[in-house]
Amino acid sequence: xxxxxxxxxxxxxxxxxxxxxxxxxxxxxxxxxxxxxxxxxxxxxxxxxxxxxxxxxxxxxxxxxxxxxxxxxxxxxxxxxxxxxxxxxxxxxxxxxxxxxxxxxxxxxxxxxxxxxxxxxxxxxxxxxxxxxxxxxxxxxxxxxxxxxxxxxxxxxxxxxxxxxxxxxxxxxxxxxxxxxxxxxxxxxxxxxxxxxxxxxxxxxxxxxxxxxxxxxxxxxxxxxxxxxxxxxxxxxxxxxxxxxxxxxxxxxxxxxxxxxxxxxxxxx
DNA sequence: AACTAATGTGTAG
DNA sequence: TACACCTTAGTTA
Numbered sequence: 001x002x003x004x005x006x007x008x009x010x011x012x013x014x015x016x017x018x019x020x021x022x023x024x025x026x027x028x029x030x031x032x033x034x035x036x037x038x039x040x041x042x043x044x045x046x047x048x049x050x051x052x053x054x055x056x057x058x059x060x061x062x063x064x065x066x067x068x069x070x071x072x073x074x075x076x077x078x079x080x081x082x083x084x085x086x087x088x089x090x091x092x093x094x095x096x097x098x099x100x101x102x103x104x105x106x107x108x109x110x111x112x113x114x115x116x117x118x119x120x121x122x123x124x125x126x127x128x129x130x131x132x133x134x135x136x137x138x139x140x141x142x143x144x145x146x147x148x149x150x151x152x153x154x155x156x157x158x159x160x161x162x163x164x165x166x167x168x169x170x171x172x173x174x175x176x177x178x179x180x181x182x183x184x185x186x187x188x189x190x191x192x193x194x195x196x197x198x199x200x201x202x203x204x205x206x207x208x209x210x211x212x213x214x215x216x217x218x219x220x221x222x223x224x225x226x227x228x229x230x231x232x233x234x235x236x237x238x239x240x241x242x243x244x245x246x247x248x249x250x251x252x253x254x255x256x257x258x259x260x261x262x263x264x265x266x267x268x269x
Numbered sequence: 270a271a272c273t274a275a276t277g278t279g280t281a282g
Numbered sequence: 283t284a285c286a287c288c289t290t291a292g293t294t295a
Contacts, residue, residue, distance in 0.1 A: 002276055002277075003276050003277095006276080052276090052277070052278090067277080067278075068276090068277080069277050069278060069279090069286095069287060070275065070276070070277045070278080070287080070289090071275075071276095071277090071287065071288060071289045071290080072277090072287075072288090072289080073289060073290080084288080084289075085287095085288065085289090100288080100289065101287060101288050101289055102287080103277065103278060103279075103286085103287060104278090104279090150277095152277090152278090159276050159277070160275085160276055160277085161276055162276090206276085232276090233275090253283090254277090255275090270294100270295080271293100271294085271295075272292100272293080272294075272295095273291100273292085273293075273294095274290100274291090274292085274293100275289100275290090275291085275292100277287100278286100278287100279285105279286090279287100280284100280285085280286085281283105281284085281285080281286100282283085282284080282285100
């Protein structure tokens with residue numbers, strides 16, 4: 001589930017597995033052979049996430065830049081023969097990290113990493129994040145808050161699930177323009193993301209239901225294991241708060257999910 | 270077993 | 283707007 005929480009979790013997992021080692025690097029798939037050769041045997045430094053980007057520092061200003069995109073996976077576990085298309089394997093005698101299907105897997109310098117980070121808006125999962133930087137752009141934009149929340153240059157790490165859930169939890173109409181949002185509403189959205197996303201880092205999944213709404217969820221979904229959410233992918237099913245059907249609409253090529261009763265707006269959708 | 274959609278983003282037409 | 287990435291969960295047969 002590659003929204004920001006996934007990448008922060010992976011940075012932690014990589015650091016636990018590889019800190020203090022000099023892993024072997026290879027590209028079983030063959031599409032990162034040269035980069036892997038550059039990293040092979042280099043001393044591992046530290047992994048960091050910023051939004052949905054993952055950066056791994058190695059000795060001598062060699063950095064690995066990974067973006068999983070929609071279907072990419074990075075798994076870390078005991079050494080086994082690779083399956084599927086493994087773009088990059090980092091391996092010690094005990095542990096292998098296998099990267100499949102990323103949209104970015106590249107060797108970078110520290111300067112290049114800094115330039116990449118400079119393009120990203122504040123990340124609710126980072127202690128150094130400044131929400132005012134996002135607000136400065138949001139309150140001057142006529143784009144919808146739904147579009148703004150997904151724009152990684154405005155804030156980073158929020159994807160389609162956290163977008164739908166944060167807007168629901170703050171009871172905000174997704175189509176409201178940034179110019180119309182109000183500072184209080186932005187503060188509520190940001191504060192909620194700052195509380196919500198670390199839960200995703202610890203659990204590896206996105207759960208957003210408040211305790212008082214959990215009962216309605218559990219009676220409607222006995223034994224469900226995946227994330228417990230208010231709106232995301234619940235099209236046509238009853239809202240856990242008001243019972244009216246969750247709505248969906250494609251906006252900028254992505255499905256947007258919301259409850260028109262709990263998140264009322266002035267315009268017809 | 271086969272098929273589809275998906276948490277994302279860059280590029281080409 | 284379409285495609286590429288090429289995995290995986292979920293659905294349909």
